[in-house]
Amino acid sequence: AQRVTQPEKLLSVFKGAPVELKCNYSYSGSPELFWYVQYSRQRLQLLLRHISRESIKGFTADLNKGETSFHLKKPFAQEEDSAMYYCALRRGSARQLTFGSGTQLTVLP
Amino acid sequence: DGGITQSPKYLFRKEGQNVTLSCEQNLNHDAMYWYRQDPGQGLRLIYYSQIVNDFQKGDIAEGYSVSREKKESFPLTVTSAQKNPTAFYLCASSRLSGRSSYEQYFGPGTRLTVT
Numbered sequence: 001a002q003r004v005t006q007p008e009k010l011l012s013v014f015k016g017a018p019v020e021l022k023c024n025y026s027y028s029g030s031p032e033l034f035w036y037v038q039y040s041r042q043r044l045q046l047l048l049r050h051i052s053r054e055s056i057k058g059f060t061a062d063l064n065k066g067e068t069s070f071h072l073k074k075p076f077a078q079e080e081d082s083a084m085y086y087c088a089l090r091r092g093s094a095r096q097l098t099f100g101s102g103t104q105l106t107v108l109p
Numbered sequence: 110d111g112g113i114t115q116s117p118k119y120l121f122r123k124e125g126q127n128v129t130l131s132c133e134q135n136l137n138h139d140a141m142y143w144y145r146q147d148p149g150q151g152l153r154l155i156y157y158s159q160i161v162n163d164f165q166k167g168d169i170a171e172g173y174s175v176s177r178e179k180k181e182s183f184p185l186t187v188t189s190a191q192k193n194p195t196a197f198y199l200c201a202s203s204r205l206s207g208r209s210s211y212e213q214y215f216g217p218g219t220r221l222t223v224t
Contacts (some may be wrong), residue, residue, distance in 0.1 A: 101151040
């Protein structure tokens with residue numbers, strides 16, 4: 001069965017410091033992984049996906065199949081990065097998502 | 110204004126009553142989904158639908174029912190059989206093919222409180 005694990009419920013860093021949000025997955029097929037973000041009083045929205053290999057708002061995430069990980073990284077955190085971050089695995093013909101439990105990131109001034 | 114809407118924003122019900130949560134989208138998306146969000150548990154899939162008049166159970170379908178009579182609408186009924194219905198409910202939609210088919214678009218959510 002598929003599973004997504006985000007070990008940190010809460011993460012605090014200072015502005016300008018590097019940040020890494022961890023995500024590990026288990027899935028028997030070829031994984032498609034995503035990071036979704038929910039800013040305060042806003043809807044849940046897609047941040048980035050592993051296939052595109054792009055940087056969004058300074059964030060990157062590399063799929064490591066050997067370690068079954070998809071950690072989200074940013075070299076210099078900003079206060080506006082404070083939000084709830086969810087790692088998600090897509091599966092099935094209907095593209096349904098399995099979400100991790102989320103990490104609340106707080107960037108301190 | 111395009112997008113996905115959910116109503117109402119807050120809903121209060123007494124135990125033993127069924128309640129229906131509305132979800133509408135005008136994005137012409139084929140697929141629609143219902144998730145439940147609980148603190149510390151992330152989002153869990155309740156039901157999903159790929160096409161009108163068809164839907165499948167997700168991971169936690171017990172105590173819930175849905176219908177998909179129109180492409181734009183995917184209402185969720187929380188029945189009295191749901192043991193712990195108080196939660197935040199999120200509806201989402203997506204394409205199943207073509208550009209941006211990888212992305213799910215989420216509604217603003219409905220917070221249901223059952224006492």
